[in-house]
Amino acid sequence: MLAITNAHLHTCGPKGNILGGSLLVQDGRIIAVGEEIAIPSDARVIDVQGANVTPGFIDAHTHMGMGWQELAGEADTNESTGVNNAHLNALDSVDLGDIAFQDALDGGVTAVAILPGKLMIGSPSISPISGQSIVMKMRGNIRGREILRNPAGMKLAVGADVASFLSSRGIGPNSPMGIAAYLRGILDDAERYSRRTSDAGEVDVQLEVLARLLDREFPTHVHVHRSSDILAILRIVDEFGLDVVLHHVTEGYLLAEVLAEKQVSCVVGPTSVAREALPELRNASDSTPGILASAGVQVALMTDHPTDPIQFLPIIAGEAIREGMAYEEALKAITINPARMLGVANRVGSLETGKDADLVIHDGDPLEAMTRIRMVMADGEIVVDHMQQIA
Incomplete structure (x- = not known):
């Protein structure tokens, strides 16, 4: 058993912030958290x-392990020969030896969503139906890391950048309205x-997965930038009852009231990319x-790693402040x-009794760029330890 004492706990849960708090960890889980333990x-x-x-x-949008930063030509984030890649799964492309996994832990990131659908920075390679995403723990090694959810969602993509990619390949629709029509058609199918009926013939692996999407077994994660495309995808969501x-x-800020009224969650970023990109x-x-x-x-x-390095996630939050x-x-x-958007809040995302002991100890404000991380714990195991160097 391990006890962390005399802490300013930012629980991000029902107990809020606790000054002078303590936290008990046993068998990889939090077993108590509060002021008087x-x-x-x-x-x-x-x-x-x-x-x-x-x-x-937790970073809700990365491409970690799907292409080493220094080997952009080897990137494996998108199957660019098809328009409908619903049957593809990001896990089959993830290189568990990517140095970004250790970078993540060094930055206090203990879980990420990994999505298919971008070849390299500044060069979109996104199919309208890009494939299935996963949620992965950072703890582990090249032999394996814990998968929190698979599939965690289906990535769709709409807009002019998607249309431009399709046009350059000579495949599929090549306008935003064409992409919207295509999505309606394939979801109808x-x-x-x-x-x-069970004896209706051969199984269609792409439609099989999309049928599960329509049954809301996992959410629809949509790459979208412009307000017009946001409204178009919201119409499709309403028509098919998608999560x-x-x-x-x-351009979500132009539609804030609409998104709030419809209770649509948003993963925003990356904010560092120049408008000219x-x-x-x-x-x-x-x-x-x-x-x-x-x-x-x-x-x-999001960092949209490698667009922004994964370890910059708390700095991005500081910039938002x-x-x-x-x-x-x-x-x-x-x-x-x-954690809630990715369907893993029962395990991670807050300091609560019964959840995984994933936590970060900081030597200052957690969202301040000058702050250094003193310790990172994942599943109760200390995976980054700088306590002696900084104390």
Whole structure:
């Protein structure tokens, strides 16, 4: 058993912030958290002397392990020969030896979503139906890491950048309205397929997965930037009753009230990309996370690794605060909010009894760029330890 004492606990859960709090860990799980906890005599005690302790950070949108940064030509994030890649799964491309997994832990990131659908920075390679995403723990090694959810969602993509990619390949629709029509058509096909009888013939692996999507077995994660494309995908979502999370949402601030009314969750970012990188970014605003959160939208933040390095996730949250996002909302945007969007909040995202002991000890404000991480724990195991160097 391990006890963390004298901590400023940012639980990101029902207990809120606890000054002078303690936390008990046993068998990889949190077994107690609060102000007045009896510490067993046989527990290993780590007195953090008032340091900030947060849940392990979660990035809801990365391409980790799907192509080494220094070998862009070897990237394996998108099957560019097809328009409908519903049957593909990101896990089959993930290189568990990618140095980014250790970078993540060094930055306090203990879980990530890995999505298919981008070849390299500044060069979109995104099919309208890109494939299935996964949620993965960072703890582990090249022999294996724990998969929290698989599939965690189906990635769809709409907009001019997708149309441009398809046009360059000479495949599929080559306009945003053509992509919207294509998605309606294939989802109609999946609906009919789901109603077939058991002796109706050969199994269609693509429609089989899309039928599960229509049954809301997992959410629809949609790459979208412009307000017009956001409204188009919301119409499709309403028509087919999809469980949706929007990603990027560059012009989402123009539709904050609509997104809040429809209770649509949004993963915003990456905010560091120059407007010149894509025409769809011309109306980008660093205030988008704060505007959406203030309107009542559940917001998560992304690095879109390797667009932004995975270890920069807490710095991105700090930048959102600078641009108007409330502090607690920014912290939730990299902890409990992505956990909820990804369907893994029963395991991670907050410091609560019964959840995985994934946590980070900081030597200052967790979302301040000057702060250094003192310790990272994943499933109760200390995976990063700088306590002696910094104390």
